[in-house]
Amino acid sequence: MSDNFKSALFALATAVICSLLLTAASSGLKPYQEENIEVDRKKNILKSIGLIEEGRTYTFGTISSMYAENITSMQVDAGGQAVEEGSVSKTGLPIYLYTRDGSVKAYVLPINSRGLWGKIYGYLALESDGSTVSGFTVYQHSETPGLGGEIEKNWFQKNFKGKRIVDHEGNFVSIGIAKPATTAAMSEAEKANYVDGISGATLTGRFLSAGLKEILSEYEPVSIRFRSNEMLLVPQVPEAQEDGQ
Amino acid sequence: MKLTQSRHFKAFSEPLIQNNPVSMQMLGICSALAVTVQMKTAIVMALSLTFVLAFSNLTISSMRNIIPRNIRMIVELSVIATLVIIADQVLRAFFYDISKQLSVFVGLIITNCIVMGRAETFALGNSPGLSFLDGLGNGAGYGSVLISVALIRETLGAGKFLGVGIIPEFLYQAGYENMGFMQLAPAAFIIIGLLVWLQKTLVKN
Numbered sequence: 001m002s003d004n005f006k007s008a009l010f011a012l013a014t015a016v017i018c019s020l021l022l023t024a025a026s027s028g029l030k031p032y033q034e035e036n037i038e039v040d041r042k043k044n045i046l047k048s049i050g051l052i053e054e055g056r057t058y059t060f061g062t063i064s065s066m067y068a069e070n071i072t073s074m075q076v077d078a079g080g081q082a083v084e085e086g087s088v089s090k091t092g093l094p095i096y097l098y099t100r101d102g103s104v105k106a107y108v109l110p111i112n113s114r115g116l117w118g119k120i121y122g123y124l125a126l127e128s129d130g131s132t133v134s135g136f137t138v139y140q141h142s143e144t145p146g147l148g149g150e151i152e153k154n155w156f157q158k159n160f161k162g163k164r165i166v167d168h169e170g171n172f173v174s175i176g177i178a179k180p181a182t183t184a185a186m187s188e189a190e191k192a193n194y195v196d197g198i199s200g201a202t203l204t205g206r207f208l209s210a211g212l213k214e215i216l217s218e219y220e221p222v223s224i225r226f227r228s229n230e231m232l233l234v235p236q237v238p239e240a241q242e243d244g245q
Numbered sequence: 246m247k248l249t250q251s252r253h254f255k256a257f258s259e260p261l262i263q264n265n266p267v268s269m270q271m272l273g274i275c276s277a278l279a280v281t282v283q284m285k286t287a288i289v290m291a292l293s294l295t296f297v298l299a300f301s302n303l304t305i306s307s308m309r310n311i312i313p314r315n316i317r318m319i320v321e322l323s324v325i326a327t328l329v330i331i332a333d334q335v336l337r338a339f340f341y342d343i344s345k346q347l348s349v350f351v352g353l354i355i356t357n358c359i360v361m362g363r364a365e366t367f368a369l370g371n372s373p374g375l376s377f378l379d380g381l382g383n384g385a386g387y388g389s390v391l392i393s394v395a396l397i398r399e400t401l402g403a404g405k406f407l408g409v410g411i412i413p414e415f416l417y418q419a420g421y422e423n424m425g426f427m428q429l430a431p432a433a434f435i436i437i438g439l440l441v442w443l444q445k446t447l448v449k450n
Contacts, residue, residue, distance in 0.1 A: 007313040014320050018327040025331045032338035040341060145279065145349070146430060152345075 048125035048135035113211020118142030130226030136160035148204030159195040174213035177205035257382035267390040287395035295384025306368040306376035402427030
């Protein structure tokens with residue numbers, strides 16, 4: 001048997017064995033990983049509306065039951081009307097409503113923004129007045145650890161709380177990330193629309209600002225309904241039989 | 246022959262101090278900078294690397310007589326990459342929070358020079374048992390540096406040990422502040438430099 005043939009055979013055998021091992025590991029562990037991702041997603045929604053405290057550990061069960069108690073997930077159309085999930089004819093926007101005692105306290109928008117190196121996924125929660133940010137979280141990103149990666153840290157995210165997506169006259173302006181030096185020169189009214197950025201991560205901030213603006217403008221019709229107090233109750237899917245859940 | 250004189254014991258113990266992969270051979274520095282802000286991530290990273298190193302040494306050493314010379318490195322790399330991906334998948338399944346904090350660094354064990362270096366210089370020339378011990382020893386040597394650096398950085402930088410505050414409240418009230426610099430990568434450089442100095446002085450004497 002020639003040496004080259006032997007090498008090729010050996011390489012083939014190695015590749016087959018390695019790929020079998022990887023397939024086994026990946027498919028065997030998938031259910032656990034998916035559960036983790038799902039719980040992490042729920043945890044981030046709860047965190048964006050301030051139900052989860054930083055530094056405390058929560059069990060999977062607690063997260064799931066807190067989520068089930070407080071959050072209604074649905075799809076709404078541009079007018080804020082509920083759309084049946086999976087209906088193809090109407091393009092629904094996913095939205096998570098935080099309800100307490102039957103009334104909506106806050107609503108959470110999924111964030112899917114461009115970042116410097118990849119997509120940034122997270123949640124932005126707005127209070128039911130339709131203009132005040134209640135919280136912001138990031139659960140998946142590919143930014144540089146230590147620089148843009150700081151967007152996943154609490155010190156950055158807590159800056160969003162209380163900021164406004166409208167100016168003092170009530171017009172939509174979105175929320176931006178700016179260098180602290182820039183925000184220092186702003187008037188008090190303008191400061192409410194900006195959060196302090198991360199040094200060394202100007203581009204991540206710029207992409208995230210643009211992403212947030214795009215998503216917030218897409219949801220603006222819904223936010224307008226919140227501002228005019230038309231969304232205090234959970235909207236129902238037309239012709240749906242269930243109540244209030 | 247005493248236990249401490251045996252070849253097996255030496256394979257394990259030499260890389261701990263005299264021939265430490267990080268502080269003596271200057272390998273694996275990049276990950277030592279990145280994951281040592283907290284003790285928790287440093288420990289998990291050290292365990293993952295030890296796992297990969299021990300089993301890659303074991304596997305490569307078992308195959309050392311049948312690996313064709315011309316594709317030696319590719320085969321080594323496939324073995325290492327497979328082990329790293331398995332370690333990463335296990336972390337994602339059972340230690341999701343830590344695996345998120347470690348982000349890319351577990352995956353980057355593939356490029357960690359310690360792993361390839363031990364496969365080439367040790368596993369190809371020694372028996373599987375010895376190679377396995379050499380892997381454990383090098384992993385422990387890497388881990389000991391990582392944990393020492395993390396201990397200093399977490400204590401001084403965040404006033405915590407494994408996430409629990411250890412600096413008493415009255416010190417903060419008396420004006421003590423956490424050293425923010427310790428949270429940044431350059432601090433790890435300085436600490437590793439000091440550790441290397443200390444160790445070289447100790448080994449020389």
